[in-house]
Amino acid sequence: MPKVLIADEMSPKAAEIFRARGVEVDEITGLSKDELAKIIGNYDGLAVRSATKATAAIIEAATNLKVIGRAGIGVDNIDIPAASSKGIVVMNTPFGNSITTAEHAIALMFALARQLPEADASTQAGKWEKNRFMGVELTAKTLGLIGAGNIGSIVADRALGLKMKVIAFDPFLTPERAEQMGVTKVELDELLAQADFITLHTPLTDSTRNILSAAKLMKTKPGVRIINCARGGLIDEDALKAGLDSGHIGGAALDVFKEEPAKASPLFGTANFISTPHLGASTDEAQVNVAIQVAEQMSDFLLTGGVTNALNVPSLSAEEAPRIRPYMALAERLGALIGQLEGTTITAVKVEVEGAAAALNIKPITAAVLTGLMRPHSDTVNMVNAPYLARERNIDIAEVRHDRETDYHTLLRVTVTTPAGDRSVAGTLFGNAKPRLTELFGITVEADLAGRMLYIVNEDKPGFIGRLGTTLGEAGVNIGTFHLGRRDAGAEAVLLLSVDGEIPDPLLWSICRLPGVKIAKALKFG
Incomplete structure (x- = not known):
């Protein structure tokens, strides 16, 4: 059960809504900064008005915090950059007062x-x-x-x-x-x-x-x-x-x-x-409204992933979240694939949506792409801080919607710019729910992206698949699925294999030394 701290005086309606929604809540107001720092690590959410200061020091101490909700408009008392860098959603209630x-x-x-x-x-x-x-x-x-x-x-x-x-x-x-x-x-x-x-x-x-x-x-x-x-x-x-x-x-x-x-x-x-002493929001109606709104918004986020009136992450309503979540899963896996293959040399990212995906809120999809892209290089990256980290690294972000017919009902394409040029991957949803890779660096290939996988670029010549199978078999590694794509007969081919166990470095080096292998990398998803 998520746990929230209400740190400032607000209408009792807020606590009532949290408890009714299944969120544990403590109402402890008037805390000093030291007192707040000692207990904030126990909470998933922090609800404040203007008195409590969510400073960088408080946020650093908030080891489990996922969301800060401001019952009101102004967020001068919240260090948004510090919250963003730690992956904490900051939301306010701009309409209640x-x-x-x-x-x-x-x-x-x-x-x-x-x-x-x-x-x-x-x-x-x-x-x-x-x-x-x-x-x-x-x-x-x-x-x-x-x-x-x-x-x-x-x-x-x-x-x-x-x-x-x-x-x-x-x-x-x-x-x-x-x-x-x-x-x-x-x-x-x-x-x-x-x-x-x-x-x-x-x-x-x-x-x-x-x-x-x-x-x-x-x-x-x-x-x-x-x-x-x-x-x-x-x-x-x-x-x-x-x-x-x-x-x-x-x-x-x-x-x-x-x-x-x-x-x-x-x-x-x-x-x-x-x-007057900052009375702009001081009516009975406004105090009740902002308390209700902050409790509803924070509950939605903690229980369903819905994001409303956030200041550092794209909004995603509780009703919209179930529909868009499969696309976000696809986006994160495509980002993770290209992030693991291209490393930290990426200078720009373009996210393109076609078909049914073009009608969706693209911002959460882009955030999911960036999360997957940078997660191989940072254990703490998430949907909130991924765009922030991308800006820190001067990665240019572009979003494109295409209103055109495609071979798939819906399609998501991620293109990154590297010193070696642009590299692109694309995927779709099978049954509107299951993420599936459809294109890898210009080569058509259909594959699930899950668990541990092996990525190989090799010369398309007879005997290679047999040699690879023998090498994996002798090492005791079982192949789960096998996906093959190539540009032309006898040209460059791409292999994506899911395997049941980890690929140790000595085995990876053995695969790299097989005749015809140009690139071999172990991948991990989820």
Whole structure:
């Protein structure tokens, strides 16, 4: 039974779902990093919110960990490269608190527009400063979205309902999607010059850090009001204070800060500034939603291999997993075959799918190819870290779908680039379930790839098969299956034999010395 640790406070629904699905779960919150490091090796899964830090040191201590689930969107508290290199899936729940966060951004926009916090404080202090708090309408104002993904699109929808004009900067926003959302796609400088209100909805990455820098803030429209419910670090907070003090920025509302908890920000006490303590996801509905989602996603992965909302491995739904798993088995075996034959000289990999395979999610298939390819040279490689290791080794990856008729109902081809040129293998599924090799380096050959095998390239001349059989028989090695292919009569031939036992090195050297043998290698699958 898989075992999961819930290390942060979250809805009891999470533990209920784990137990109902057959996953053992411990709820131990408030652990120090040393306490967590001592026990994390006992768990297959770690469920966190934002308090627990899954650092490289914690991940190193997690000897059995297979998945880290973040109940929420941001994963700043998880060392994803460290998890990837160790083969641990990292997943989040990007949709559970989307509406809540979007509504908080809208609420802060209203609060800025009508100076609600100051007006409330003044009124409760016994003042009646009706003429002091002159707000602005949202109707007909221009809202600039920095980030138009899931949350940004919800904000846009709400803003359009308020009769605002919405413009958006997002490198991944297509013209078709912008039209569907009812927004105008613009470049960042254009957004800064036009927007009356700016709201940020983008993750914190190297490219988005300080996306509103001092220089960018100076390009904003005078009197602009800025809202950030995304991540701290997107705005230069010192420059934001300077803009508020000068009056160039008409107001700002931050739910997130570069350093959290923010207890001594220079922005505190600044006129026209509103702050909340990272409340974007803080509604009863959102807390329940993300807890349910993280438990369901982690259970799917641990019990069925389904991968949803993963940040370092291709997604594979629990419903999709049974259908695609035979293709992944074929892909891993083709990768293992070519990896054992070509060693570490591979500089590029191309994965091609034809027939029925062309309609499938190709990303998990590619990850399986890379897993098989590198497993002969690394005991710790798996579906998660294989793409990461390939990038580390500067192996170029290409994926191709072919919509064409083939000799097989479905076909998977793997081509690698080596200093000696391109080398290709191909395979299919018999009965939509059983992996079978169909082509090896341009030679047609049908073979199972399982257990221990012997690969031989030899001159196609009479008597060779008899000599090989005699050599194996004298060594006490039984042949299970025998697969032969050749380019032309009398030319180069390829043999793939499954054998019942290990091929010791002395026997392999004896085979290499047989007349006509060009290459002989022992292979292992599974």
